[in-house]
Amino acid sequence: MKISSVEEWPFKANKPLIISGPCSAETEEQVHATASALSQTGKVQLFRAGIWKPRTRPNSFEGVGAVGLKWLVDAGKAHHLPTTTEVANAQHVELALKAGVDVLWIGARTTVNPFSVQEIADALKGTDIPVIVKNPINPDLQLWIGAIERLVLNGITKVMAMHRGFSSNLPSPYRNIPMWEIPIALKAEIPGLPILCDPSHICGNRHMLASVAQKAMDLGLHGLMLESHPTPDEAWSDAKQQVTPANFDKLIKSLHLRSTETASQEVADRLHSLRSKIDAIDDGLLRLLAQRFDLIDQIGEYKKENDLTILQLERWKEILTSRTESAKSLNIPEEFMAKYLEFMHKESIKVQGKIMNKGKEDQLIW
Numbered sequence: 001m002k003i004s005s006v007e008e009w010p011f012k013a014n015k016p017l018i019i020s021g022p023c024s025a026e027t028e029e030q031v032h033a034t035a036s037a038l039s040q041t042g043k044v045q046l047f048r049a050g051i052w053k054p055r056t057r058p059n060s061f062e063g064v065g066a067v068g069l070k071w072l073v074d075a076g077k078a079h080h081l082p083t084t085t086e087v088a089n090a091q092h093v094e095l096a097l098k099a100g101v102d103v104l105w106i107g108a109r110t111t112v113n114p115f116s117v118q119e120i121a122d123a124l125k126g127t128d129i130p131v132i133v134k135n136p137i138n139p140d141l142q143l144w145i146g147a148i149e150r151l152v153l154n155g156i157t158k159v160m161a162m163h164r165g166f167s168s169n170l171p172s173p174y175r176n177i178p179m180w181e182i183p184i185a186l187k188a189e190i191p192g193l194p195i196l197c198d199p200s201h202i203c204g205n206r207h208m209l210a211s212v213a214q215k216a217m218d219l220g221l222h223g224l225m226l227e228s229h230p231t232p233d234e235a236w237s238d239a240k241q242q243v244t245p246a247n248f249d250k251l252i253k254s255l256h257l258r259s260t261e262t263a264s265q266e267v268a269d270r271l272h273s274l275r276s277k278i279d280a281i282d283d284g285l286l287r288l289l290a291q292r293f294d295l296i297d298q299i300g301e302y303k304k305e306n307d308l309t310i311l312q313l314e315r316w317k318e319i320l321t322s323r324t325e326s327a328k329s330l331n332i333p334e335e336f337m338a339k340y341l342e343f344m345h346k347e348s349i350k351v352q353g354k355i356m357n358k359g360k361e362d363q364l365i366w
């Protein structure tokens, strides 16, 4: 997939790329005041404001609409900040391009719908405006990739992804649970794709923003989007998660930014030596696992010959207790060990089931 490198973006998309601004443009004064305060921090590379707000229920504030585009673009110009806003259909794209917005983003509620994403991609054909694609509301990596592909296939190659967490009905301290493995998998699937993180919509509160932002930086994500508002408690949308520009500044200052590249030869050598040890251990672990599987086969054959059941409850209980205890004394995390044992046990039962039912494999569902 052809993704342009960030050097080709029409403004400095330095790492970390920091985007900030209000959840929604509310009034011309509010947009200008936020841009002014944010530009004074010197930490913002892209100024955001939602113009059309996709809301769960009607009759909540649904954005000021097209009139706000001028406020956004004018405020950006006045304070030397390129601008970005959310588009959800072809008409939004047309109006945002006409107003001179520099970067567009596709929101989580739009990424879920291939029809909407295709409509946006078609409206963008022939332009080379950068687009940020937020993850879909549901944890579906293929849907996220699909949205990116629809843009790239239409010649939009200045594309970034943005991780904003995933909706879940399970109890959680997050508004949208991060499930970091999904952006990590995206990174592996599309290696050149810069991925940003949106701690504001992951957290849904202020007190967890810094730790989520730090985690995103520790994982080597390309940048952050944080919502800020001159008077967050009075914001017309997402009041609980927005911070003042001053607190945004503090948050960014508090981050420890680690390098993804190794700084010196000494650091590189040390890392290399530690990684070689891991490689050797993994090699040994795999050999032991292969031996363990071989023994499972032998036990399966033996049980078959002697007409014994696969599951021998006492033996399984004994394995669970003894391995859990040994793991504890070796400082192996309990949760990891529980998962490992359950996984291994399931696999053993499956292998032995196949042995006992040789010739009837196609009737087995495990």
Ligand code: PEP
Binding pocket: 023, 050, 054, 106, 107, 108, 109, 134, 164, 198, 201
């Ligand atoms: C937003 O950025 O204001 C927004 C609506 O985000 P999301 O699409 O991630 O919910």
Ligand code: MN
Binding pocket: 023, 024, 227, 237, 238
């Ligand atoms: Mn918001």
